[in-house]
Amino acid sequence: MSERYSTGELLAVLLARDLRDGETGAAGAAALIPMAAIMLARAMHAPNIQIAGEMFVNPRPRQLWDSMLDDRALGTCEASETFTELFGHSHRGLDFFFHSGLQIDAHGNINLHAIGPWDRPTLRGPGAANISYGVRSRRFYITATSHTRRNFVERVDFVTVPGNLDGPDSRARAGLVREGPRYCLTPRCVFDFDPETLRMRLRSLHPGHTLEEVVAETGFRFAADPEPATTVPPSDDELRVLRTVVDPRGALAPGRTARH
Amino acid sequence: MSERYSTGELLAVLLARDLRDGETGAAGAAALIPMAAIMLARAMHAPNIQIAGEMFVNPRPRQLWDSMLDDRALGTCEASETFTELFGHSHRGLDFFFHSGLQIDAHGNINLHAIGPWDRPTLRGPGAANISYGVRSRRFYITATSHTRRNFVERVDFVTVPGNLDGPDSRARAGLVREGPRYCLTPRCVFDFDPETLRMRLRSLHPGHTLEEVVAETGFRFAADPEPATTVPPSDDELRVLRTVVDPRGALAPGRTARH
């Protein structure tokens, strides 16, 4: 792989490209990469993205922090809201949101609660504050900062945020009517979802990574082109704006986020 | 009657005497007399009365106005609330509240909506914003700035705010569990309520008024002692505090509110 950019920078650029002008969205807590993506999209091609849904509207961060959900991270913003307004946003949904997980499964379901049995888990995770944005928003993105057989599993032990559950029928039965997860971005590759099965399939390999490697490191079977596409790496322009406008302190920079 | 004080001053003093230290209450819109009473009680004997329930907490009016529900009337206050918080106060109730009416009946029911048939009334009144404080508060007071057979009637045409409905049984059936109306203060007298029937009965005549006059001007029969007590008029001290601390502009003063 390249030393030109870090994994965090790559994921932020990939996410930013998919955000559209005029959309409204938010990132949750511990949202360094998603918030970088939103800020980059605003700076590059989507000046009318509205950031709302997490108790502040259109923040102006002076720099990026690991958590993007406090006054230090906000810088300032155009309006302050509270959990009461968040309750309303959670019902109406946003255009886009982001989730990560302890476990992520073949259908894009996310587990942030517990590995092992619910009553006596081998690992109790943090849980999640907001499980509704994934359900009510037009779409969401899954981001993973590691990609191994331990966290990419066939079926999560606990569904914190539903992705595609067990496929189209189960989604419909549960009352899930939005797009759900669009892409899952990992340090190795980009997955999207087969429209028939709603299982992950390989969309592109990041430069320097191989299909064999991804198969070996993924705990479920996924469809893939024998000669997969290569992820279009960040352009010089994307990296310049990311580093000068969005992330001047280098929170995403090489050495600060894990590289694979 | 005396020229020492106006009807407005008399009613404010009478109400103030019944408010207890540490209670929480509010006056609604067009609440000159009730707000004067609260401010007087705070100044005289109840420094811990909390004024809350109408979108502001503990106002500091510089003077009294006809409406006490706007920034001009507030002066300033300790906290600003909105109709969302008022919704909660309306459910929890206050210690005391005040109502007036187009029609007031023998059981203390109040009509602010319509005289005559609902669909084609001969008089359509303003209605009422808050009908719940009367129901949910520990008690309320009825104040009337006129007292004739036209507005003091046997049964209101429309129950905007329930007083005692048709007596104890009907109150219980309707789910009214608080004290309801404690006193009805008019320019002529003070009524309270017979605990057996929950109908108004004469408690005291204001100085200068007679039982015959009140009987003649009231559209329902009421119990009365043949030699009714006389309302204890405002003391010099009460008038001094009212006029210097609460109402320096003389909004309640003789000549400004109707005298009878």
Place this chain on the structure above:
Amino acid sequence: MTPSAGGRHSKLIGAAEIGPTLLRFGRDGCSVCLGGLFKQGRPVALVRELIRTGLSDLRLFSSPGSGYDVDLLIAAGRVAETFLPAVTLENRFCPSFRGAVERGEITAHAIDALTVVGGLMAAAHGVPFQPVAAWAGSDVTSLNPLARPIASPFGDEPLYAVPAIRPDLVLLHAQEGDEYGNLRNLSTMTYADALMARAGQHVVASVDKLVPNEAILRDPRGTTVAGIYVDAVVEIPFGAHPTASFPHYSMDESFIERFADLAEAGRRAGSTAEVTAYLERFVLGPADIFDYLEALGGYRALAPLEREARFL
């Protein structure tokens, strides 16, 4: 400097665009909800523009206290139905409202504050209804078309549901706002304005003073209505007149009294001439806000209102 492909869209409209904007969001028979309370913070200039559009058969909502502006809308014949808890000039009745109800020309529902506020809360929260428990014994409850008895899933307390109220068109007035629709009330009381903005399908706001976005960013907690809820914002000096816009200017009591006197005279005489002349002079005639302000006496009439507001 950001290398964006284009600038951020402004929501600022000019005075001439108010009518077309209202016609874009509204239609005959639509629901309109007005901010402010009684004689304060009411979007009266927008209400005059609404009358000028000719939109009619309106279903009228408001914060729980309304007066002059709804009476004007009713006087202009634009209203079919009202869902208004209290309709009063506080010291006197609203003559046009009273007359229209007494003549059977409009349907004025029996509604209280909890109905309107509860319905707006449900809409703002994104849920189908709001539970209300504080009703007993009032004819307002039994006649209320928006109150439905329900069984409580917890306990056996008598309970009602009020359905979400999502007005087609919400009109607000604030003291300040920026071109992106961020509104900043400087008044102590802010009524149900923020709730209405979150509940409404389309929100149009007037502001006394347009301020730069930087002013909003310096005090985000001061923003009372975030721009995400606002579709269009227009600067209208004295846009709440004759109601108050604290702390900029106080209510013009004598202007309201003069209207009430003539409308009441018309009601008693069974005549529409008084109100028709008033509408022509103050609503349909003036070409813009400055014409309107001249018609009422110009700055000579306004300066005392500003002074009064400085001495709260």
Place this chain on the structure above:
Amino acid sequence: MTPSAGGRHSKLIGAAEIGPTLLRFGRDGCSVCLGGLFKQGRPVALVRELIRTGLSDLRLFSSPGSGYDVDLLIAAGRVAETFLPAVTLENRFCPSFRGAVERGEITAHAIDALTVVGGLMAAAHGVPFQPVAAWAGSDVTSLNPLARPIASPFGDEPLYAVPAIRPDLVLLHAQEGDEYGNLRNLSTMTYADALMARAGQHVVASVDKLVPNEAILRDPRGTTVAGIYVDAVVEIPFGAHPTASFPHYSMDESFIERFADLAEAGRRAGSTAEVTAYLERFVLGPADIFDYLEALGGYRALAPLEREARFL
């Protein structure tokens, strides 16, 4: 000057009265709800005092994001049950929470933000429940003890009811407040603090700085929690430490990291010695806030947190 028969009662308590006040409002097994969010605005000094009271078997609520302080309460063995949506130090797990759940020592319910916020809303609004509609497909919904499916009286959308949450004891921290319990958050985010104050049965608040009542009266819209909702207020400088109290001071990340490192080491080793020593040093040992601040390094350690908060 008013000739009142007595003065207005103050709600201000001294540091020595915190414990007795918590014991007056709380009891073993009571519900406690904490304000702030993650590493900001948390009433951590009050939480340390709560640990010192010995109250135990607590049922713990919080705004939807919690971390250091709830982990400390759990480490001290004071908690029986948690109703906490997210429990995390954001960049790492909460070691004591994780260990206690994995060992089966506490019951940690599956709860999300809408559960807690909806339940607090219902309590604040004075109604028995809050409708919630935005749940589908998650195991959080199906395991949630506070979510009950209900039929909607309007339409057939799947719907749940969350019962009112009225915590016995709400603990809050604000930047400023007066002796009558009026609280003023100066931070941009104010979380669910106002909602909790309205929902709670008893509310105790710490403030970095006590201010005169006159300061509150100069900016009533700046009051985030009205004194009518607050039972007791205490001035505790750096009362939110190690969480932030913007704009006064930022979060002390390294202090939190050091706690997490030793608690995690204890969890892995199956040892309580590390946490016991920590509690003795920072919670049970210090006689007051100034002792605590000395124990963590004194103003030398605090000044950088103040500086960071000035450069937002």
